[in-house]
Amino acid sequence: MTSPRLRIRARLIxxxxxxxxxxxxxxxxxGFDLDALMTLLSDHPHGRVSFVExxxxxxxxxxxxxxxxxxxxxxxxxxxxxxxxxxxxxxxDGDTLxxxxxxxxxxxxxxxxxxxxxxxxxxxxxxSGDRARxxxxxxxxxxxxxDAWILDLLPRAPEAVPSLRRIHLVGSxxxxxxxxxxxxDGDRSVIEIGDALP
Amino acid sequence: xxxxxxxLRIAGWLTxxxxxxxxxxxAEYSADMSVFLPRSPTPEQALLVDQxxxxxxxxxxxxxxxxxxxxxxxxxxxxxxxxxxASRAFDLVANGDEAALERDRVWLFExxxxxxxAVDAQRFEVAGLREALMETLDWLVSPAGMLIEDxxxxxxxxxxxxxxxxxxxxxxxxxxxxxxxxxxxxQALLLVLTRASGADLDAxxxxxxxxxxxxxxxxxxxxxxxxxQLVKSGPGVFAVESRAxxxxxxxxIALLATLVIVTLLLFVYRSVPVxxxxxxxVATGALAGIAAVSLGFGVVHGLTIGFGATLIGEAVxxxxxxxxxxxxxxxxxxxxxxxWPTIRIGLLTSVCGFGVMLGSGFPxxxxxxxxxxxxxxxAALVTRLVLPAFLPAKPKLRDLTPLGMVLGRALPALARLxxxxxxxxxxxxxxxxxxxxxxxxxxxxxxxxxxxxxxALDARLRAEMGAPEASALLVIEAPDLETALRQAERVGRxxxxxxxxxxxxxxxxxxxxxxxxATQRARLASLPEPAVLASRLAVATVELPLKADRLEPFxxxxxxARAEAVIGPASLAGTSFALAVTSMMIETxxxxxxxxxxxxxxxxxxxxxxxxxxxREALASVEHSNVVSxxxxxxxxxxxxxxxxxxxEAIVLSLIGLAAILLLLSIALRSLAxxxxxxxxxxxxxxxxTGALVLAGESLILMHLVxxxxxxxxxxxxxxFFARGEAAPAPRTLASLLFxxxxxxxxxxxxxxxxxxxxxxxxxxxxxxxxxxxxxxAMLSRPRAAVNPD
Numbered sequence: 001m002t003s004p005r006l007r008i009r010a011r012l013i014x015x016x017x018x019x020x021x022x023x024x025x026x027x028x029x030x031g032f033d034l035d036a037l038m039t040l041l042s043d044h045p046h047g048r049v050s051f052v053e054x055x056x057x058x059x060x061x062x063x064x065x066x067x068x069x070x071x072x073x074x075x076x077x078x079x080x081x082x083x084x085x086x087x088x089x090x091x092x093d094g095d096t097l098x099x100x101x102x103x104x105x106x107x108x109x110x111x112x113x114x115x116x117x118x119x120x121x122x123x124x125x126x127x128s129g130d131r132a133r134x135x136x137x138x139x140x141x142x143x144x145x146x147d148a149w150i151l152d153l154l155p156r157a158p159e160a161v162p163s164l165r166r167i168h169l170v171g172s173x174x175x176x177x178x179x180x181x182x183x184x185d186g187d188r189s190v191i192e193i194g195d196a197l198p
Numbered sequence: 199x200x201x202x203x204x205x206l207r208i209a210g211w212l213t214x215x216x217x218x219x220x221x222x223x224x225a226e227y228s229a230d231m232s233v234f235l236p237r238s239p240t241p242e243q244a245l246l247v248d249q250x251x252x253x254x255x256x257x258x259x260x261x262x263x264x265x266x267x268x269x270x271x272x273x274x275x276x277x278x279x280x281x282x283x284a285s286r287a288f289d290l291v292a293n294g295d296e297a298a299l300e301r302d303r304v305w306l307f308e309x310x311x312x313x314x315x316a317v318d319a320q321r322f323e324v325a326g327l328r329e330a331l332m333e334t335l336d337w338l339v340s341p342a343g344m345l346i347e348d349x350x351x352x353x354x355x356x357x358x359x360x361x362x363x364x365x366x367x368x369x370x371x372x373x374x375x376x377x378x379x380x381x382x383x384x385q386a387l388l389l390v391l392t393r394a395s396g397a398d399l400d401a402x403x404x405x406x407x408x409x410x411x412x413x414x415x416x417x418x419x420x421x422x423x424x425x426x427q428l429v430k431s432g433p434g435v436f437a438v439e440s441r442a443x444x445x446x447x448x449x450x451i452a453l454l455a456t457l458v459i460v461t462l463l464l465f466v467y468r469s470v471p472v473x474x475x476x477x478x479x480v481a482t483g484a485l486a487g488i489a490a491v492s493l494g495f496g497v498v499h500g501l502t503i504g505f506g507a508t509l510i511g512e513a514v515x516x517x518x519x520x521x522x523x524x525x526x527x528x529x530x531x532x533x534x535x536x537x538w539p540t541i542r543i544g545l546l547t548s549v550c551g552f553g554v555m556l557g558s559g560f561p562x563x564x565x566x567x568x569x570x571x572x573x574x575x576x577a578a579l580v581t582r583l584v585l586p587a588f589l590p591a592k593p594k595l596r597d598l599t600p601l602g603m604v605l606g607r608a609l610p611a612l613a614r615l616x617x618x619x620x621x622x623x624x625x626x627x628x629x630x631x632x633x634x635x636x637x638x639x640x641x642x643x644x645x646x647x648x649x650x651x652x653x654a655l656d657a658r659l660r661a662e663m664g665a666p667e668a669s670a671l672l673v674i675e676a677p678d679l680e681t682a683l684r685q686a687e688r689v690g691r692x693x694x695x696x697x698x699x700x701x702x703x704x705x706x707x708x709x710x711x712x713x714x715x716a717t718q719r720a721r722l723a724s725l726p727e728p729a730v731l732a733s734r735l736a737v738a739t740v741e742l743p744l745k746a747d748r749l750e751p752f753x754x755x756x757x758x759a760r761a762e763a764v765i766g767p768a769s770l771a772g773t774s775f776a777l778a779v780t781s782m783m784i785e786t787x788x789x790x791x792x793x794x795x796x797x798x799x800x801x802x803x804x805x806x807x808x809x810x811x812x813x814r815e816a817l818a819s820v821e822h823s824n825v826v827s828x829x830x831x832x833x834x835x836x837x838x839x840x841x842x843x844x845x846x847e848a849i850v851l852s853l854i855g856l857a858a859i860l861l862l863l864s865i866a867l868r869s870l871a872x873x874x875x876x877x878x879x880x881x882x883x884x885x886x887x888t889g890a891l892v893l894a895g896e897s898l899i900l901m902h903l904v905x906x907x908x909x910x911x912x913x914x915x916x917x918x919f920f921a922r923g924e925a926a927p928a929p930r931t932l933a934s935l936l937f938x939x940x941x942x943x944x945x946x947x948x949x950x951x952x953x954x955x956x957x958x959x960x961x962x963x964x965x966x967x968x969x970x971x972x973x974x975x976a977m978l979s980r981p982r983a984a985v986n987p988d
Contacts, residue, residue: 053339055338055339055343057338057347059347059350059351059744059748060335060338060743060744061743061744061745062743063743064335064338064339064743065339066339066340080341082339082340085335085336085339086336088336088340090340090341090342095374095383097341099340099341099342101340104363106342108342109372109373109374111373111374111375112372112373112374113345115344115345116341116342116344116345119341119344120341163344187347
C-alpha cells in the first residue's frame with residue numbers, strides 16, 4: 001500500500017515530467033493533436049469501469065467519497081452505479097438524468113440544470129471523443145503523448161454556470177483515468193477511474 | 199267561409215304570431231353542453247355537473263406552440279405569457295419559466311418546517327438529526343449534490359428535499375430553454391386558467407381570442423418569417439368550438455332545408471303567393487315550438503332549433519295536402535275535409551312519438567319533444583283554420599293530377615314487388631339480432647360534438663403537461679375547513695398505500711402546500727429551542743465531516759420558524775400552486791368540501807380506470823367522525839351511468855310512444871287488417887334502417903333510437919293514406935304524398951350531413967326511414983287500377 005503522500009508525490013513527479021518533456025514531446029509527437037486524442041477516446045472499447053469520486057467541500061471538515069461502477073454506452077448513455085455510501089444509480093440518457101435511490105426514481109432534465117449538464121455532459125462528451133460537443137461549451141487545451149495526456153476544459157461562457165472554473169482530465173490512450181472538477185469557491189471533486197471490470 | 203269569418207281568423211292568427219314573436223325574441227338561447235346534463239341530478243351527478251361547469255378543470259386551457267427552433271419557441275412562449283399575464287382575463291398563466299419556479303422554490307423553502315412531512319418530534323432529537331445529516335452528506339456525493347450544496351448550511355436536514363419528493367409524484371413537464379416543452383421537445387407548452395367560469399362561454403371565447411392575439415403578437419415580434427403554429431385544447435376550447443359548430447350547423451341546415459323545400463314547393467305550386475302561404479304553418483309552428491321551449495325550460499338550446507329543420511319538412515306537408523287537393527277544384531267546399539281525418543291521425547301519431555320525449559330526463563330530448571309537439575300542432579291548426587282564410591275563392595293552383603296519374607300507373611309495378619317487404623323485414627330483424635351485442639355505444643362521449651381527434655389531442659397535451667385527467671374524485675365534506683383538511687391528511691395516508699398497491703396511479707391534495715393547522719402546530723412544536731438544538735447538533739455531528747459551527751444559519755432559520763405563524767389558504771398567494779390548492783377546497787352552504795383527484799395510469803385508449811372497488815374498501819377503513827362524509831365520485835363511470843340512464847329511459851319512452859301510437863291507430867282504424875297494413879311498412883322501414891346502420895358499422899346512440907320512433911310517427915302519415923280505403927289513394931293524393939315525403943327527406947336528410955352526432959343520428963335514421971315507409975306502404979297497396987279500373 002502506498003501512502004497518500006507517496007501517491008501525491010508520484011503524481012507531482014509525473015506532472016513535472018510532463019512539463020519538462022512537454023516541449024520535447026510536442027515536437028516529436030506532432031501527430032498527437034486534439035483530433036488524434038479524440039480518435040483515441042472514441043475508438044476506446046467502452047465497458048464497465050470502477051470509480052471513486054471524492055468531493056472536497058469548504059463546508060466539510062474532510063472530503064467525502066463515493067465509489068462504484070461507471071458504464072458508458074456510446075454515443076450518449078452514461079450510467080453511474082454507486083455502491084457506497086449508499087446504493088444509488090444515476091443514468092444519463094440523452095437529455096434525461098434518472099436518479100434511482102431506495103427504489104424511487106427521479107428524473108431530471110439536463111436542460112433544466114445547466115450545472116449538472118456541464119459536468120456530466122462533458123464527461124460523456126470526453127468518453128465518446130465528441131470534439132464538436134466539447135468545443136461548444138469549452139475552450140480545449142491538451143498536452144502529452146498518446147500514452148500520457150492531459151486535457152483541460154475551460155468554460156466558454158462562465159456566466160452560464162458561475163460555480164465551475166475548469167475541468168481537468170488525465171488519461172492514457174483512450175482511457176480516461178482521472179477527472180477533476182474545480183469550482184470557483186475552491187470546492188472540487190475528483191473522479192478516479194479504475195481499470196475495466198469484467 | 200264568410201268574409202267576416204276570414205278576417206276574424208286572420209286577426210286571431212296575427213295576434214297569436216305577435217305574442218309568439220315576443221316570446222321568441224325574449225327567449226334565452228344557449229349552445230353549450232348543458233343540454234347533455236341531467237335535469238334532475240342525483241347528488242353524485244350534481245357534483246359531476248358542478249365539476250364540469252364550475253370546477254377549476256373547466257377553466258383550464260392547454261396551449262402548444264410548434265414551428266421554428268427551440269429558442270424561438272421559448273421566445274414566443276415568454277412573450278405570450280407576459281402578454282396574457284398582463285390581461286385581466288386569466289387567474290394563472292404558467293409556461294415553466296424560471297421566475298415562477300424560483301418564486302415557488304423560495305416559498306417552499308421559507309415554509310419548509312411547516313410543510314416537510316419528515317418534521318416530527320424525533321426529527322430534531324440527536325439520533326434524528328444525525329440520520330438526517332448523514333442522508334444529506336450522501337446527497338452531496340451524488341450527481342444531484344451540486345443542486346443542494348448551497349442550501350446545506352440553512353437546511354442540513356434536507357427538509358426541502360422531503361417536500362419536493364412529495365411533489366414529484368405528479369409528473370412535471372419537461373423544460374428546455376427555460377420553459378415547458380413537450381416530451382419530444384418540439385412544442386412549447388403553456389397552461390392557462392381563465393378567471394371566468396367554464397360555464398361562461400362568452401368569456402371563454404374572449405379568453406381564447408386573447409390567447410390567439412397574444413400568439414399573433416409574439417409571432418409578429420419575432421424577426422424573420424418563421425411559421426409557428428398554435429394549438430389549444432381544454433374544456434373551454436371544446437365548449438366554444440362545439441357552440442360554434444352547433445350554431446354553424448344549425449344555420450346551414452335550416453337555410454339549406456328551407457332552400458330545398460322552397461324549390462320543391464315552387465315546382466309544385468308555380469306561384470310565389472301560394473308558396474308563401476304554404477310556409478305560414480311552418481313558420482308559425484317553429485315560432486310556437488321555440489316559444490314553448492322557452493316557457494317550459496327557460497332556455498332554448500341550439501340543437502333544438504337544429505331539429506327544427508325536421509319540423510319544416512313535416513309541417514310543410516299539411517300545406518301540400520291542402521293545396522294539392524285544392525288544385526283543379528273550383529270551390530272551397532270539397533277541400534281538406536276529405537283528407538283531414540287521415541291527416542289528423544297522422545298528426546296525432548306524430549304527436550305521440552314526439553310527445554313521449556317530454557318525459558325524458560335528458561334535456562336535449564325533452565326540448566326536442568316539446569318543440570316538435572307544439573310546432574306540429576300549431577302548424578296543423580294554422581293549415582286547418584287559418585290557411586283557407588287566406589286563399590282566394592278561386593285560387594289558381596297547379597293541378598298535379600297528371601303527375602299523380604303517372605304515379606298511379608307505377609303503383610302496380612311496385613305492388614308486384616310486395617314480396618320484398620317481408621324479405622326486408624326479416625333480413626333487418628336477423629341482421630339486428632346477430633349484431634345485438636355492441637349495438638349501442640355506451641359512452642356519453644358518443645353524444646359529444648367534440649371530435650375524437652380533438653379528444654386525442656387533449657389527452658396527449660394533458661399527459662405532456664403532467665396534468666392527466668382525474669378519473670375519480672375523493673370528496674370530503676366537513677363542517678369546517680380545518681376538519682376537512684385533517685380528514686384529507688388521514689385519507690392521504692390510505693391513498694399512498696393504494697398508490698403502492700397500484701390501485702391508483704397517483705392523487706393530489708392540498709396537504710403538501712397547506713397542511714391542517716393541527717399538523718402545522720405539531721411540526722412547530724417539534725422544533726427545539728435554540729440552545730437545545732445547538733447542543734443536540736453538537737452531539738450529532740461529533741463524527742461527521744459536517745460541523746455544527748458551519749450550521750449557524752440553520753439554527754437561525756429554526757428559531758425564525760418557531761416564531762412564524764401558521765399558514766392558511768391566503769398565504770399561498772403568488773405561487774403557481776395556489777390555484778390548484780384552493781380549487782380543491784370549496785366552501786359550500788353546509789361547510790367545506792375538499793376534493794382529492796385520483797389518477798389512473800395514462801392510457802391512450804382513454805379508459806381511465808382505477809380500481810374503484812379497492813379504493814372504496816380502503817376508504818371504509820378510514821376513521822372519520824359523524825359530521826364528516828367521504829365519497830368516491832368516479833367521473834367517467836358516473837358520466838357513462840348518466841348516459842346509460844338516458845338510453846334506458848329512451849328505450850322505455852320509445853316503447854310507451856309505440857304503444858300510444860298502436861292504441862291510437864287501432865281506435866282510428868277499427869280493423870286489425872288495416873292496422874296491420876299500416877304497421878307492416880313502418881316496422882319494415884324501422885328494421886331495414888336499423889339493419890343498414892348496423893351493417894355500415896355505426897354503433898347506435900340514443901338519438902338513433904329516437905329516430906326509429908320518429909320513423910314510425912312520421913311514416914304513419916304516409917302509410918295511413920294507403921290503408922284508408924280498399925283502393926289506393928287518388929292520383930292527386932299520391933302526388934301530394936310524394937312531395938310531402940320529399941320535403942321530409944330534405945329536412946331530415948340534411949341533418950344526416952351534420953357533424954354533430956345527435957343531429958346526424960336523427961337525420962340518418964328518419965330521412966331514409968320516411969322514404970322507405972312510403973315505398974313499402976306503396977308496395978303493399980292495392981292498386982286502384984286492379985280493383986276499380988277507370
